[in-house]
Amino acid sequence: MTKTAALLLSSLLLAASAAHANEAKAPSKPDLVKGQAIATQVCAACHTADGSRGSPANPILQGQHPEYLAKQLVEFKSGARNNAVMKGMASTLSDEDIKNVSAFYASKTAKAGFAKNKDLVSLGEKIYRGGIADRQIPACAACHSPNGAGMPAQYPRLAGQHSDYTELQLNAFRSGTRANNAAMTGVAAKMNDREIKAVSDYIAGLR
Numbered sequence: 001m002t003k004t005a006a007l008l009l010s011s012l013l014l015a016a017s018a019a020h021a022n023e024a025k026a027p028s029k030p031d032l033v034k035g036q037a038i039a040t041q042v043c044a045a046c047h048t049a050d051g052s053r054g055s056p057a058n059p060i061l062q063g064q065h066p067e068y069l070a071k072q073l074v075e076f077k078s079g080a081r082n083n084a085v086m087k088g089m090a091s092t093l094s095d096e097d098i099k100n101v102s103a104f105y106a107s108k109t110a111k112a113g114f115a116k117n118k119d120l121v122s123l124g125e126k127i128y129r130g131g132i133a134d135r136q137i138p139a140c141a142a143c144h145s146p147n148g149a150g151m152p153a154q155y156p157r158l159a160g161q162h163s164d165y166t167e168l169q170l171n172a173f174r175s176g177t178r179a180n181n182a183a184m185t186g187v188a189a190k191m192n193d194r195e196i197k198a199v200s201d202y203i204a205g206l207r
Contacts, residue, residue, distance in 0.1 A: 051105040073101075082179070
């Protein structure tokens with residue numbers, strides 16, 4: 001074998017080795033079939049089989065960003081987000097299970113919701129779109145987008161979420177019982193009951 005041929009063969013082998021290494025490092029795609037099985041067996045009692053509009057006390061999971069869902073499950077599992085029921089459920093899931101079930105719920109199209117309190121809708125819209133300047137409360141839309149779609153891997157989708165659930169979470173942030181997001185703790189701490197109720201109801205009707 002000539003020196004040139006040997007160098008060429010060596011280069012090809014190195015390239016093949018690098019390609020194989022990259023393939024090995026590439027994360028596997030979520031398995032939606034496995035995710036559906038977990039949703040049916042573990043999650044359906046509280047969230048329905050497809051994460052749709054179940055009990056107002058529980059969040060709608062359809063169409064939520066998979067990164068956000070996975071983050072919450074990991075934090076329930078670790079205790080960073082305190083919820084005894086969810087800790088028990090999440091503790092049974094592997095990292096792969098979490099990825100699969102999060103992707104399954106994210107793959108579903110979220111159904112539209114609606115606001116219920118006509119007396120508070122104007123206040124809710126004002127807070128969501130413009131915040132409360134004199135208390136340095138930022139507009140919800142700044143992070144969660146004007147239509148409530150959120151931003152993948154950063155901020156959750158809010159549009160159409162049960163107002164009862166959103167109100168519950170804002171109260172939990174305000175009281176400190178939910179402590180896995182410092183920014184939201186700071187925002188909710190400055191809001192009163194009426195403002196929390198108003199913005200929660202407005203969010204339910206976003207689409």
